[in-house]
Each structure stands twice: as structure tokens, then as C-alpha cells.
Amino acid sequence: AADTIINQKGKDVICIYVAIGQKRSTVSSLVETLTRNGAMDYTIVVAATASEASPLQYIAPYSGCAMGEYFMYKGKDVLIIYDDLSKHAVAYRALSLLIRRPPGREAYPGDVFYLHSRLLERGCQHRTGGSITILPIVETKGGDITGYIPTNIISITDGQIFLESDLFFSGQRPAVNVGLSVSRVGGDAQTKAMKKAAGGIRLDLAQYREMEVFTQFSSDLDETTKRQLIYGQSLMRLLRQPQYHPMSQHDQVITLVSALHHVMQDVPLDDMGRFHTELIKYAEKNMSDVCRRVDTTGQLSDPDREEILKVAKEFLEKYRAENPQNA
Secondary structure, three states: OHHHHHOOOOOOEEEEEEEEOOOHHHHHHHHHHHHHOOOHHHEEEEEEOOOOOHHHHHHHHHHHHHHHHHHHHOOOEEEEEEEOHHHHHHHHHHHHHHOOOOEOHHHOEOOHHHHHHHHHOOOOEOOOOOEEEEEEEOOOHHHOOOOHHHHHHHHHOOEEOOEOHHHHHOOOOOOEOOOOOEEOOHHHHOOHHHHHHHOOHHHHHHHHHHHHHHHOOOOOOOHHHHHHHHHHHHHHHHOOOOOOOOOOHHHHHHHHHHHHOOOOOOOOHHHHHHHHHHHHHHHHHHOHHHHHHHHHHOOOOHHHHHHHHHHHHHHHHHHHHHOHHHO
């Protein structure tokens, strides 16, 4: 969520972060991070912390949304993050049980789905030209995506990014589970450049995950399978991203085009981070016009893609010459 807000810098987007039922120290450290990255100039933080009464936690997202609508009616683009709606549902449950509303599934009142759908469907593109994009965060218990509140939110939204604890603790961060993360708008939410660059990465990763499970039971692997495993591992390592360092569009396009054409396949995993950072710097220096075109037009022409591949292969040769021990 913090990365998403930091990534809006210079894009004329108003960000509203709604903290529901969190510790004050957590909210305070987030504000500190946003201030350090210059994001508080365009960010509003609405906080109903864990020490506040349930009615305040219940009303917090509506307060944030009302502020967002004010800017939307003025023709501005707004991003609202609700962190998180599980705690909002718990606050509403406490409130409802106190006023003797009949409990339903998991003791939540029957209208909790209606409540969340009305809240999230206020995200829209308005005729004034303004818009609201809503990013709700939901907690799963024990990684169970089929819980009552998570399934409610999933059915309302345009897709979900599912973050998995096992991946997180194995060092894969952000810990996105490729299989359970779904977009219902697909490529329509991507720029043409990203759509063209990303290609079959999802399929490649799904095949790698499947093969990884299969190879646990067999040590005798043929050369093709070994190559596919190494390719999958290099893709996974490449998708690790340092916190609070959002990537520009040309960074992402260069990375994906190079990776999906197997340019980075033979780079040692431990050296992947350094290789990737230096590749981006080398590409920005040697084809600044391509980087500028991708950023401004959101398009990736065939000649530009060939240029990216040519520069990536050049850099790979340079890297091998400078690091013969890793070649």
C-alpha cells in the first residue's frame, strides 16, 4: 500500500489512506515513511486506531470515501486504500451485536456484504473527468482465501492480489501467489507496452510452480526440465522488489522483455539483483529515447523491443567479461 502511494508521485493523484483498527505506532511509522519519500504532499491519512471505539472504526472508510468524492467532483483522480476491511467488518459486528441485530454467518450481521459492496462501488470514473480507484486490503485467517469476508470482497472487486506467508518467509517479496491472484479486467488495466512486454509470464510461472512440486520427488532430471527450472527460478528472483522503490514503466518493460527472452537465465541467482540494477542503468544510458517513448506513449513498438533485446545482450556480454567467475 505504501509503495502504491509513493508510486503516484508527480502523477497528479490524490491518495487517501484509511487505517482501521491498527496500532497507532503502525500508522505513525507509515506516515513517517510517506513523509520521507515526499508522498504526504498529496496524501490524506484517516486513522481510527485500535484504541478508538467501534463506531469510529466503522465510520472511518466512509469518511475517507467522502473526502475522495470531494476531489473526484473537482475532476481529480483519487486513490483510496482501506487497511483493512476485515477489522472494519469486526467493528461493524461489535456494533450490530450491541444493538441486538441478529447474527448470521460467523456471527456477522447479514448486511455486511451489502455494507462493503455499497462502499466499494463508490469507486468509479465520473462524468466530470475525475475518478476514484479503491484498493481494499483484507486479512485472511491461516491463509484461507475462502473465509466469509475475503470471499465477499473478492466478489465485489475487479480482481485480487493474494499474498502468501510461505512465499514471504522464503524471501519472495512482494509475496504474490501467481495462481490465486486474478484480474477480471485483464490487459485492459495495462498499458499496451506492459501488455506486450509481459506476454506469457503468468503461464511460465505457473508451469515453473507445477514443475517445482513435481521435481521434489525426482532427482533424475533431463536437460530441458533443468533449463526450465533455472528459467523459472530466475523469473521468481527477478520479481523480488525492494520496499519503497517503485519501478518506472520503462524499468518494468526492459526487465520483462529481457527476462522472457531468456537473456538473464544464466545469471547466478545471488547476483540477479546487482545484474538487474546495472542493466537498467546501462539501458537508460544507451537507449534513453526508447525509455522516454515507453514512458510517454505507453506503447512498445517492434523496433523498440528489438533495441531493448540488443542492448540487454550487449550488457550480458559486458557483464560476463567483467565477472568471469559468474559466467
